[in-house]
Amino acid sequence: MISGTCRATMKKIVMMSLPGGTMKLNRWIIWGIALQLTLIVATSYMFNNKKSTTTSGESVRGTALSIWVYSQGLETSINEFHQTYPNIDVDVRYFRSSDLLFTELMAAISANAAPQIAEIKSYYGIAQLVDAGAVLPVDNLTIPEWKKLQSTFIEPFHYSDLDWAVPIGGSIPMLYYREELLKNSQKGSFTGWDEVSNAAMETNLIGNDGGIKGHWGIAIDKELPWYLESLNVKDNHGETEEYGKFDSAISMWGKWVHSLQIMKPLTHRRAASDFINGKIGLFLSTSEELMTVERYIGGKFQYNAQLLPGLEQQGIVPSIDGMIVLNSTATKVKAANSFISYMIHENTQNALWRSNGLIPSRSDVLLKLQEEGQWNASQKMILDSVRMFSAKRPAKMDFERWSFTQSMLEQLEQEPNDTKEKHFEDEYETWLSK
The missing domain is CATH 3.40.190.10 (Periplasmic binding protein-like II)
Incomplete structure (x- = not known):
């Protein structure tokens, strides 16, 4: 739109250029005024257009x-x-x-x-x-x-x-380990949890005098129920395979902490840093941790990673x-x-x-x-x-089951004198009924 002032100015220029006008202007003066007028019109258009665009943009940004x-x-x-x-x-x-x-x-x-x-x-x-x-x-x-x-x-x-x-x-869940701990494996990887336990019990020698620091040990990352579910322990205690497998995994977990003393209790939140810093020899974590491990270990020591033993036969959740x-x-x-x-x-x-x-x-x-x-x-x-991959659909009680498993494992790690054999489903049902 051209403003009223612009229209009036244009009319004045036209009148001045007509024969018999009261003023005689040279042609270059007329063209100069016309050029100024064109700039005024263009500036006005750009201003109005910018205002319109800004208003539309602000509406979307809202x-x-x-x-x-x-x-x-x-x-x-x-x-x-x-x-x-x-x-x-x-x-x-x-x-x-x-x-x-x-x-x-x-x-x-x-x-x-x-x-x-x-x-x-x-x-x-x-x-x-x-x-x-x-x-x-x-x-x-x-x-x-x-x-x-x-x-x-x-x-x-x-x-x-x-x-x-x-x-x-x-x-996926993975087992990270120092390569030196794989020396007794015949197949280039840990094929069972007994092999993992034996590797974790290897002594860690430090100092010029060869003094014993302790076991290399094992640590598990924070999502405890997921890793427990992924431990394929074949011993079924005469029960159904799934029932016995879970109970056996819990038993092995407690054994690592208390009788073998190769896993420190309640240290899961620092498990990654302990492995990267060379404080432990084996580490259960997620495949997403691979790049972090690679980045921070650098060339400090040789390490590797594999699927958890038995997981290929069991199926990966x-x-x-x-x-x-x-x-x-x-x-x-x-x-x-x-x-x-x-x-x-x-x-x-x-x-x-x-x-x-x-x-x-x-x-x-x-x-x-x-x-x-x-x-x-x-x-x-x-x-x-x-x-x-093994697909697993959600259920109403998933959150309660996860919370109970997390709490049960933390309690298990804190109670060295609790020798009672754990039957997960029985304990879970008792917990729900409270």
């Missing part, structure tokens, strides 16, 4: 997306998402662990202060969130890449005939990281949809593996990575482990 995550390695992907979608304001809250996030998320839901997106582990939680009516099913979202996701990554979030979380990747969308306004749900689609985009999935060691949830990305020839033996083993 979409604030609150995201809660426990995986610190997602920071890069989240920052890149914000660069890709600058009109979405991202507010991220990082938690020290998945259990702390879940606990605070349930409280936030009760207080009507939940985020729009939250990260969730496949161990537990999806059933409680669904039953609370707090999370949207995947069917309510628009995820074009959904059909490219691996079924064993989707299953842990399938509940009440619907899918409730979008998996972004997974990991992976740890899956998923993203849920919680109830919110249509605008925020749309923004959340954009974020989740970004997290399972091919480039993002590729980067999560290369940067964080997260096994891709997309089948096509996994296949391309498996075909690359640049991986070391441990990385190749992790990528190939997907064929051994």
